[in-house]
Amino acid sequence: MRQYIGHLSVDDPLHGWLRDAVLPQLAQAAREPRFRVFRIAAATDVYLYEDKWSGAGLVGKFYARARGLNGSNAPQSARHEYDALAYLRRLGFDASPDYVARPLGVKEDLGDLLVTELVAGEPLDALIDTALRDGRFERLYRKLGGLARFLARLHNRLAGPERVDFTPTQAYFDRVLAYLAANGAVSARRADRLSALGHAYAGEPAYWQDVRVLVHGDATPSNFLFGRAQDVFVIDLERIHRDDRVYDVGRLCGELKHCFLRATGDPGRAEPFIGHFLWEYAGHFPDRGPTFAALTSRLPFYLGLTLLRIARNAWLDEAYRKRLVHEAGKILSGGLA
Secondary structure (H helix, E strand, O other): OOEEEEEOOOOOHHHHHHHHHHHHHOOOOOOOOOEEEEEOOOOOOEEEEEEOOOOOEEEEEEHHHOOOOOOOOOOOOHHHHHHHHHHHHHOOOEEOOEEEOOEEEEEOOOOOEEEEEOOOOEEHHHHHHHHHHHOOHHHHHHHHHHHHHHHHHHHHHOOOOOEOOOHHHHHHHHHHHHHHHHOOOOOHHHHHHHHHHHHHHHHOOHHHHOEOEEEOOOOOHHHEEEOOOOOEEEOOOOOOEEEOOHHHHHHHHHHHHHHHHHHHOOHHHHHHHHHHHHHHHHOOOOOHHHHHHHHHHOHHHHHHHHHHHHHOOOOOOHHHHHHHHHHHHHHHHHOOO
């Protein structure tokens, strides 16, 4: 949801930089730009700068004011994400059907600012809401198929040869759980139980056997936009790193479960869409059946971790956060049965 802030003053140093270094990459301004400023999300320092005359839209993310609990151990800086966006575009993700947003500039002395082009598309969470409201489930299935294709292309582009190291993800699980406990979202007894469940997965060989791939690192519904047919537009690569492919796949499945649980109260409503997404993803491998089985075998840990991660959000009501923690515990326990 865009929140109008006002106009960027011509005396602001940001105005001159956007005018001289950034805007010319998208449009030739016949007159002095006049940037209307919108806040894109209330919880982040990400803004849209829209030139009134050319209509060009620039997205600015201020890294100096946007630090979070990062499970990827990737550097959180404007330069890191600029390089990641440019790198994926050089790998071929710069045209339909898989399009990564074009980075336009970095300005470290202005709040460690990254500017990218504005990419227009419908976010996944909006697609889910529309499907539930209007019954447009076939459209949601089709879009999930497109997302599965993008992730499979990304993961397979630079796979291996080194094996997955599950240790950093296990450490992230511990940090998420510690955060929940420190902020009163889980009791000490529940935290101990969840910790024991989470650590038990380190003894499962499947979580160590695949090769590492390049992962998006923050596969949440707001970071994937959709156009016509199965076109996918990708933004927000600050957490890109090398890891288990299920780091992305499992997080996306966990987000689907959360979306359906919050909208309907029934996490089971997400299962057909999770299954479809995984099957479509596996279809980009020569051995679809075994790939699907391998993905689902190590899905529980990542599902549980994702629900706990979402439960950190204080803007969710307390009862729902507890429900997320409860569902995470069920999944983590069931995955070890």
